[in-house]
Amino acid sequence: MSNNSIFIKKLRSSGLRPTKQRIKICKLLFDRKNTFHFTINYLNNILKNKYAEKISLATVYNTVNAFKKKGHLKEILISSDKSYYDTNVSNHHHFFDENKRELIDLDDKDVGKINIKKALPGKKINSIEVLVKIANNN
């Protein structure tokens, strides 16, 4: 229970009350070495299996949306029928494996410098994201 304090701080500093539900979701999402890619449904299933006390689906949505708004999660656009989220909120890119329907992180070093040569007056660039779709070779 001691390392919950990290998440309690994280939540408080984002103006979110550290509730039981949010702490559980934090642990699941952020207490890991590697990036985690997920859909709401997948996250909800893990929560159901991991904890006896159920967390309402509405809360899962609320929490993910709150984390997204606060910049702790990033929505990744790969498919129009579901939302995918990423715990890696840094500027980075993705492979999307079309066979496994699975996301793989690509960091800036994996993608050569991208030089946008067109500019629009009065507009600034907020982000540049590359999506590389891959599939089995045969």
Place this chain on the structure above:
Amino acid sequence: MSNNSIFIKKLRSSGLRPTKQRIKICKLLFDRKNTFHFTINYLNNILKNKYAEKISLATVYNTVNAFKKKGHLKEILISSDKSYYDTNVSNHHHFFDENKRELIDLDDKDVGKINIKKALPGKKINSIEVLVKIANNN
């Protein structure tokens, strides 16, 4: 009516019967100089205003899906709540204006060569797409 024959050929060669509805949608989508970006809802509204005889929403969906499957339209991923389509099916990139919520084409020349340095065994790259989000400067 004479230039309908272009669309009739286009449809036939894709194995789609040239129906009244499909020809109307073809004219709307492909009879223009510049790329056209749209959502189903937007397309449906234009059709409603342009023609007295109504085309069922289901047909609009069916037709757009058929055109997508046949490679005449491309789905663009910018937002998880709606599907955006593009009549430019060549490999190209986009600006997305977050204020106007509007897509702008970027061709390959506008985006420097992209060099993916990571490879996965047994996988080939199907497509590389860059999405550049832009917003007002102030």
Place this chain on the structure above:
DNA sequence: ATACAGTTTATAATGATTCTAAACTAGTGT
């Protein structure tokens, strides 16, 4: 013309997500 497969259509169904409003809880002040 006839027949049949492909299309269109209105409507129902689905599925992801958001809304609602009542019950609950964390944090603050007493």
Place this chain on the structure above:
DNA sequence: ACACTAGTTTAGAATCATTATAAACTGTAT
């Protein structure tokens, strides 16, 4: 400890985009 208030959670209803259904219609090959 106690109570107050604003923020949360919850189950279920509502919404919205999209897809399925199945009956009516149409293009085309014979």
